[in-house]
Amino acid sequence: MAPEISNLSMFLLIFFVLIPVSLSYIYSLGLSKSIAWSSFRGVVQLFLIGYVLTYLFSLPPLLGISLMLFVMVTVATFHASKKGTGIPYLRPVIFIVIVSVQLLILAMWLGFDMINFQPDQVIPMSGMVIGNSMIAIGLALERMKSEFKEAKGKIVAALALGAKPDQASTILIRKIVKAAMIPNVDGLKTIGLVQLPGMMTGLILGGVEPIEAIRYQIVISLSIFASVSLAAMLVTIIFYRFFFNKNQQMLTLDEK
Amino acid sequence: MVSDKTLIKLQHCSTQILQDISLEIHKGEIVTLIGSSGAGKSSLLMLLNRLNDPDTGSIHYRGKDVKEFGITQLRKSIGMVFQSSSLFDGTVEDNLCYGPSLFGEWEKGMGERLLDNVQLPRDYLKRNVEDLSGGEKQRVALARTLANKPDVLLLDEVTSALDLKNVELIEAFLLGLIPERVHAIVMVTHDVAQAKRLGNRTVFMDEGKIVETGNTAELFENPQTEKLQYFLKE
Numbered sequence: 001m002a003p004e005i006s007n008l009s010m011f012l013l014i015f016f017v018l019i020p021v022s023l024s025y026i027y028s029l030g031l032s033k034s035i036a037w038s039s040f041r042g043v044v045q046l047f048l049i050g051y052v053l054t055y056l057f058s059l060p061p062l063l064g065i066s067l068m069l070f071v072m073v074t075v076a077t078f079h080a081s082k083k084g085t086g087i088p089y090l091r092p093v094i095f096i097v098i099v100s101v102q103l104l105i106l107a108m109w110l111g112f113d114m115i116n117f118q119p120d121q122v123i124p125m126s127g128m129v130i131g132n133s134m135i136a137i138g139l140a141l142e143r144m145k146s147e148f149k150e151a152k153g154k155i156v157a158a159l160a161l162g163a164k165p166d167q168a169s170t171i172l173i174r175k176i177v178k179a180a181m182i183p184n185v186d187g188l189k190t191i192g193l194v195q196l197p198g199m200m201t202g203l204i205l206g207g208v209e210p211i212e213a214i215r216y217q218i219v220i221s222l223s224i225f226a227s228v229s230l231a232a233m234l235v236t237i238i239f240y241r242f243f244f245n246k247n248q249q250m251l252t253l254d255e256k
Numbered sequence: 257m258v259s260d261k262t263l264i265k266l267q268h269c270s271t272q273i274l275q276d277i278s279l280e281i282h283k284g285e286i287v288t289l290i291g292s293s294g295a296g297k298s299s300l301l302m303l304l305n306r307l308n309d310p311d312t313g314s315i316h317y318r319g320k321d322v323k324e325f326g327i328t329q330l331r332k333s334i335g336m337v338f339q340s341s342s343l344f345d346g347t348v349e350d351n352l353c354y355g356p357s358l359f360g361e362w363e364k365g366m367g368e369r370l371l372d373n374v375q376l377p378r379d380y381l382k383r384n385v386e387d388l389s390g391g392e393k394q395r396v397a398l399a400r401t402l403a404n405k406p407d408v409l410l411l412d413e414v415t416s417a418l419d420l421k422n423v424e425l426i427e428a429f430l431l432g433l434i435p436e437r438v439h440a441i442v443m444v445t446h447d448v449a450q451a452k453r454l455g456n457r458t459v460f461m462d463e464g465k466i467v468e469t470g471n472t473a474e475l476f477e478n479p480q481t482e483k484l485q486y487f488l489k490e
Contacts, residue, residue, distance in 0.1 A: 157342035157397075160307060161355035161404060162332040171344065248327050249308055 057119045064119040069126055073098045076134035084141035088242050097234045098133050101227045105129050114219050125220055128199070132184065132224045133231040140180040140232040141239070147172045148243050156250055165244040173236050180232035184225050191221060262319075263408060263440050264304055264334075269313030273299045275464045277313070281408070281442055284435040288455030288472065289444045292487065296464040297444040298339075301410045304442065305334040332359065335406030337397050339413040348388070348396050349381040355404040370399040374429060391422030398426065402437075409433065411443035415450065427454060448488060452476055460484045 017039045024031040056064040077095045084090050106126065108114075115121040148155070151172055158168035191197060192214075196204070199220050203213035245251055264281040273296045281287055281304075289297040302308040303315060306327055315322045322330060332355065343351050349367050356362040368378045374395040385393060394414055401409065411430075415423045430441060431454065445451050451458050455472040460483075468475060468484050479485045 153338060153340055153342040154344055156307060157336075157338055158344070158354070160305060160331055160336040160338075161401065162328040162358050163354075164328060167358060247306060247309060249306070 053119075053123065056123065059119070061117050061119055061122075065117070065122050065126075068119070068123050069102065069130075072127055072130045073102065076130050080134045080137040080141065083138040084145065084239070086145070087141065087239055090141075090239075093238055094137055094235065097137065097231055097238070098130060101133055101231050101234070102126055102130055104230070105223050105227050109219070109223070124199075125223075128220055129223055129227045133227050136180045136184070136228040136232045137235050139183070140176050140235050143176045143179040144172075144236060144239060147176055148240075152250065159248060159250065165241065165248055169240045169243070173240060176236045177229070177232050180236075181229050184228045188221060188225060191217075197221065263317065264442075265316045266303065266310075267314050267316075269303060269310035269315065271299060271303070271308065271310050273464050274303070274310070277303075277310075277466055279459065279466060279469070281440050283439050285456040286430070286434060286441040286443065286454050288451035288458045289442065289461060290446070290448060290451050290458060290487070291461035291467075293446070294463075295461040297461055298412050299464075300461070301336065301412055301442060301444055304408070304410055305331045305336055307331075307336070328358070332404045333406055334408045334410060335401040335404050336410040337394075337401045337412065337414050339416060343385040343393055343397060343400075346385065347381065348376075348383050348385060351385060351396055351400045352381070352403050354400060359404075366403065370403055373402065374399045375425065391418050391425075394418060394422070395426065398429070402433075405437075407439045409438045409441045409443075411441065413444050413446060416446060423450070430454065448476070460487065462487075 017035065020035050021032045023029070024035060053068075056068050058064075059067070073095060076098055077091055080094050080098075081090045084094075106122065109122075109125065110117055115125060155168045155172070159165070192200075197217050197220075200210075200213045200217040203216060204210055243251055261282045262280050263283050264279075266277050266279045269277040277300060279300075289300065291297055299308065303310055306322055317325065317330065317334070325333075344354060348371070352367045352370050353362045356366065367381045371378055371380055376392060376395055376399075380388075380392075380396075385396065388396065394417075398414065409430075415426055418426070427450070430443075434441060441454075443454065445454075452472060457470065458472040458475050459469045460467050460475070460479075460481075462483050468479065468481050475484070476488065479488060
């Protein structure tokens with residue numbers, strides 16, 4: 001069991017933050033304010049979420065879990081949608097995709113008795129799935145916009161040869177989904193070798209045997225991998241259509 | 257009333273770029289579109305196979321409104337080759353079979369015949385398109401469009417980036433396509449000499465409008481408008 005972190009030792013961490021702040025000042029990087037503000041904001045955010053989680057854990061499971069998941073999915077939706085400006089129905093679609101993926105994963109966890117329907121188990125695990133899905137969706141949207149711009153000539157050439165939009169987009173769809181999945185695939189390859197994953201580290205520090213901790217880590221890592229792939233694939237398959245009109249002509253999306 | 261000779265007829269077509277375009281394309285002819293960049297030549301070409309639609313006006317193909325055709329069938333029938341070859345990643349064969357495979361028409365031996373047509377060695381079929389020269393890429397792009405056996409061929413500055421040898425080769429090939437294999441060719445070119453060499457009829461465009469049109473030899477010999485006179489002097 002790790003020792004309890006005292007307020008004094010937390011306070012002393014400020015000195016660590018002062019190192020990059022001074023470096024930025026010495027080398028005129030102009031990041032001093034940003035580093036100080038981000039660190040302060042991060043600490044406050046984490047403390048607040050600590051209190052919020054404590055409160056949510058005290059509520060009846062269904063209420064606590066639903067409330068927190070709703071907030072998580074909403075924030076993730078807003079964040080991911082920033083990468084897809086100009087694409088119609090962006091937020092509702094992303095929201096539905098994340099909810100569907102999360103529900104599917106949750107059903108699997110509960111159905112196979114991997115976790116209990118308790119806020120202290122469902123919320124942290126779901127946070128990881130939702131957060132990673134958010135990143136994958138953002139990557140997919142970003143890649144989709146750039147690919148459709150760069151490969152416009154090829155897509156128009158395919159349409160001119162008689163391809164329908166789904167056929168003309170096939171090559172791009174493959175590339176986009178692959179790009180969104182790569183960070184996770186790479187992460188899985190080196191998992192545990194380069195750094196111990198966060199969840200496993202937490203459990204070990206909390207006194208759980210490493211062999212027990214890896215079971216949880218395997219569940220969460222594979223769940224994240226599945227949800228990321230599914231989320232990226234779904235948004236790509238749904239959104240590529242908006243790059244074409246009903247007459248199978250390619251559109252240029254207006255940046256709003 | 258559309259005569260038997262008329263393949264494509266545009267009437268008062270306007271888009272954001274084009275203004276009140278009326279034009280007929282007849283069987284057996286090569287029509288060259290000339291004009292400065294931004295004149296609307298490529299935009300006009302894209303109306304013909306419905307890669308774009310006019311906001312107003314109508315387009316008829318073989319006497320029927322183009323909207324009455326299935327879009328994919330229309331595009332198969334009115335093939336288009338682009339300025340940059342826009343080849344797909346993969347081998348020459350992947351590119352050649354793309355169109356016919358969409359319609360379930362790809363047959364054994366077709367790739368070899370298409371390469372013979374554009375005078376490329378048969379062993380090029382398995383070559384990656386990345387390894388081809390500019391001229392070879394453009395010839396593959398031409399063969400890829402011809403694989404669909406189009407009636408009309410739309411060409412958007414297909415020889416603009418090529419050396420003289422490749423230009424001559426492609427021009428000779430295009431002349432050989434008319435009228436049996438392809439019923440009409442509409443080609444955009446920035447090269448006035450090429451328009452003279454190939455075009456039966458030439459259309460001069462400026463600022464989205466057709467300024468002058470007529471028999472190619474007559475048009476260049478006796479330009480009627482100041483704009484065309486100025487363009488030819490440049």
